[in-house]
Amino acid sequence: MRAREGDLIKTRDNVIFDVKGLVHPPDKIIAFPRYIPSQTGTRRKGKDLYGKVYNLAERFKYLQENAPNLIVHDPVFDENLCEVPVGAVKKRYDPVAKLASLRTSKRLEPLEKKAVRLAEDLKENAAIPWSAIGISGSVLVGLHTSKSDLDPIVYGVDACRKAYAALENLLQDGESRFKPYSRDGLRALFDFRSKDTIMTFEDFARVESRKAFQGMFEGVDYFVRFVKDWNEVHEQYGDVCYKNCGYAKITATVADDSEALFTPCTYKIENATVIEGARLEPILEIVSFRGRFCEQAQKGEAVTAQGKVERVTNMKTGKEHYRIILGNQPADYMVLSRS
Numbered sequence: 001m002r003a004r005e006g007d008l009i010k011t012r013d014n015v016i017f018d019v020k021g022l023v024h025p026p027d028k029i030i031a032f033p034r035y036i037p038s039q040t041g042t043r044r045k046g047k048d049l050y051g052k053v054y055n056l057a058e059r060f061k062y063l064q065e066n067a068p069n070l071i072v073h074d075p076v077f078d079e080n081l082c083e084v085p086v087g088a089v090k091k092r093y094d095p096v097a098k099l100a101s102l103r104t105s106k107r108l109e110p111l112e113k114k115a116v117r118l119a120e121d122l123k124e125n126a127a128i129p130w131s132a133i134g135i136s137g138s139v140l141v142g143l144h145t146s147k148s149d150l151d152p153i154v155y156g157v158d159a160c161r162k163a164y165a166a167l168e169n170l171l172q173d174g175e176s177r178f179k180p181y182s183r184d185g186l187r188a189l190f191d192f193r194s195k196d197t198i199m200t201f202e203d204f205a206r207v208e209s210r211k212a213f214q215g216m217f218e219g220v221d222y223f224v225r226f227v228k229d230w231n232e233v234h235e236q237y238g239d240v241c242y243k244n245c246g247y248a249k250i251t252a253t254v255a256d257d258s259e260a261l262f263t264p265c266t267y268k269i270e271n272a273t274v275i276e277g278a279r280l281e282p283i284l285e286i287v288s289f290r291g292r293f294c295e296q297a298q299k300g301e302a303v304t305a306q307g308k309v310e311r312v313t314n315m316k317t318g319k320e321h322y323r324i325i326l327g328n329q330p331a332d333y334m335v336l337s338r339s
Contacts, residue, residue, distance in 0.1 A: 023236070025083060099133060126163040128163060136153045150220055153227060263290070
């Protein structure tokens, strides 16, 4: 079984996990619980009720209480992760297959109809094949509510770039069903995100207002995730090893933002200066496995970032450098530096 960012998996005890990243240990999938069987849950699938677990701390708390065996200290990532054995997986939910089934279904709920219309508009305007687009999130597993948002996903570098360019055009087209966030919409998004990513609203709005992969579609929030295709992922588990070297706040200039669109996202940086914390060098990258940090800064922009410092070792060449990784702690952030 191959699973990647955007997929969801269900284990034999009916817990639904969302898959993280594109590199996984042999016979295991790095994934975190998302939808939990619960007698008091507000989401229904057949006869089963589910609750949703949001932030990382809540997910680890659930695991510690219900499935501590899934918490593993991974030696390659030097991190406590949730790793689900492939043998424990009852079902993998495929976003592309789900969208295909929605497109041919005669009985769709209102949110599902909107998911199909969004995908049709995006496919047509980006000129990408159906095989490059899917639907993730609650719609993928049939656990959406009237308040759920839409989580389309696009695969492949070329298709992703075409889709993002199309979204930029659609948001500027007054006749389009895609609408950018209003100031109030950004405030609502900030209120939700600030629960586990702390920054000021002005810093937040300055960056988020220019991201085309999020906004409103027919009155529903959408967030498009961009993921490389399998043949574009060249790192295998163990090719590169990561070592936790502490925590730091840095300033730097973005030297290359060509990987900023994808989840996981990477920013090549230069002129990195440590303001607080672990004083290690060279710090050459800022990375995140969380979609909210995609398109956070552009080439040539000065940024201030705070996160875990990792030493990155290429096991084939022996070359080493350091990186800042964002998204594991609420204190992690990356904002444009104020001039």
